[in-house]
Structures are given as structure tokens and as C-alpha cells.
Amino acid sequence: xxxxxxxxxxxxxxxxxxxxxxxxxxxxxxxxxxxxxxxxxxxxxxxxxxxxxxxxxxxxxxxxxxxxxxxxxxxxxxxxxxxxxxxxxxxxxxxxxxx
Numbered sequence: 110x111x112x113x114x115x116x117x118x119x120x121x122x123x124x125x126x127x128x129x130x131x132x133x134x135x136x137x138x139x140x141x142x143x144x145x146x147x148x149x150x151x152x153x154x155x156x157x158x159x160x161x162x163x164x165x166x167x168x169x170x171x172x173x174x175x176x177x178x179x180x181x182x183x184x185x186x187x188x189x190x191x192x193x194x195x196x197x198x199x200x201x202x203x204x205x206x207x208x
Contacts, residue, residue: 158175189205191206
């Protein structure tokens, strides 16, 4: 009787430790995926701006111009994008932050 109780307690402790380890691994993976997604969005915005500069001879003044004329799609509900164009001959500053 005593051995059964000890085995159950050990099994519950092992299950709890395993659950905590898996939860921490999942959380770490989701943070990494979120950061990679933000980097991909930033790269897509900069690529579209470079394409615009190559075709039109100047960098666009706004993110909405890229979305309207160059087919750029940004998920604004998941990412906050700051697009700052200093001059038409200077690449824009792009910052993407996951929400």
C-alpha cells in the first residue's frame, strides 16, 4: 500500500516537472517565432521600397504607397510598423514590433 502511494506521488511530480519543462520550451519557441516574423516583415517592406526606388527612381514616402502599388501585404493586427522616409534618395527607416 505504501509503495503504491509513493509511486503515485513520484509519477505526479514527474508529470508536473515534465509539464513545466514543455511549457517553458513552448514559450521560448513562440518568442523566437514572433521575432523571426517581425524580421521577415521588415525585410519585405525594405525589399518593396528598394523595388520602388529601382522602378521609379525614388523611395516611397509612405508604407501605404507600397501596399497600394507594389502588392506589399502587412498584417497590421499582428505587427506595428514604423516607416520613416527622410528623403526620396535615402532608404527609409523601418521598425517592426510584434503586438
